[in-house]
Amino acid sequence: VTPDKVRGLLSRASWEVAPELIGWTLTHEAADGPVTVEITETEAYAGPLDPASHAYRGPTPRNRVMFGPAGYLYVYLSYGMHWCANITTGPDGEASAVLLRAGAVVAGASVAMERRGNVRETALARGPGNLGRALGLTGALSGSDVLRSPSLRLQPPGTAGQVQVASGPRIGITKATELPWRFWRQGDPTVSATRR
DNA sequence: CACTAGATGCTCT
DNA sequence: GAGCATCTAGTGA
Numbered sequence: 001v002t003p004d005k006v007r008g009l010l011s012r013a014s015w016e017v018a019p020e021l022i023g024w025t026l027t028h029e030a031a032d033g034p035v036t037v038e039i040t041e042t043e044a045y046a047g048p049l050d051p052a053s054h055a056y057r058g059p060t061p062r063n064r065v066m067f068g069p070a071g072y073l074y075v076y077l078s079y080g081m082h083w084c085a086n087i088t089t090g091p092d093g094e095a096s097a098v099l100l101r102a103g104a105v106v107a108g109a110s111v112a113m114e115r116r117g118n119v120r121e122t123a124l125a126r127g128p129g130n131l132g133r134a135l136g137l138t139g140a141l142s143g144s145d146v147l148r149s150p151s152l153r154l155q156p157p158g159t160a161g162q163v164q165v166a167s168g169p170r171i172g173i174t175k176a177t178e179l180p181w182r183f184w185r186q187g188d189p190t191v192s193a194t195r196r
Numbered sequence: 197c198a199c200t201a202g203a204t205g206c207t208c209t
Numbered sequence: 210g211a212g213c214a215t216c217t218a219g220t221g222a
Contacts (some may be wrong), residue, residue, distance in 0.1 A: 080205030081214050129215050172214055
């Protein structure tokens with residue numbers, strides 16, 4: 001699958017792309033080692049129609065990458081200490097993105113463990129802040145092309161092993177809580193325990 | 197297991 | 210200055 005084809009897939013509505021990203025892998029090769037995460041939980045965020053989105057009130061220095069083409073990393077600092085990662089979606093000019101909420105570390109577990117401290121393997125990338133930490137992501141990477149960057153790589157599953165994807169309301173927001181825009185792999189141990 | 201309180205600092209109004 | 214797209218440790222059962 002070529003980067004152009006993947007970018008085409010990502011250039012659709014975030015709520016359509018978000019469930020499809022379950023099972024994809026994201027790799028970050030940092031100075032202290034490479035880590036690959038298989039995505040198990042996502043959330044969709046849109047633009048002017050989505051009050052919970054960072055892009056709701058239009059472009060700012062922080063969120064401007066959301067307004068560009070699909071397939072770029074949007075990283076923001078949450079509560080002053082957690083780097084959270086999104087993949088931008090939708091056509092160029094329309095703001096939307098998919099928040100990566102959890103994943104399974106499928107390569108570089110020892111490196112991820114160094115970054116996260118002594119936690120269970122299934123908890124290494126559980127929760128958006130922990131996923132960012134396990135991958136070694138920071139705001140410096142916001143705006144990177146995840147399809148053509150040397151240190152970042154988003155890849156579709158090899159053989160599409162059919163997985164059951166569940167959906168429900170998004171977590172940790174106070175607006176537009178009725179939209180079922182959170183998606184997760186049914187029963188997966190890397191998804192928050194009470195929400196599998 | 198369920199629930200809560202507090203840390204913490206950036207972003208935009 | 211208000212408000213967070215969060216996390217951990219703590220309590221109580």
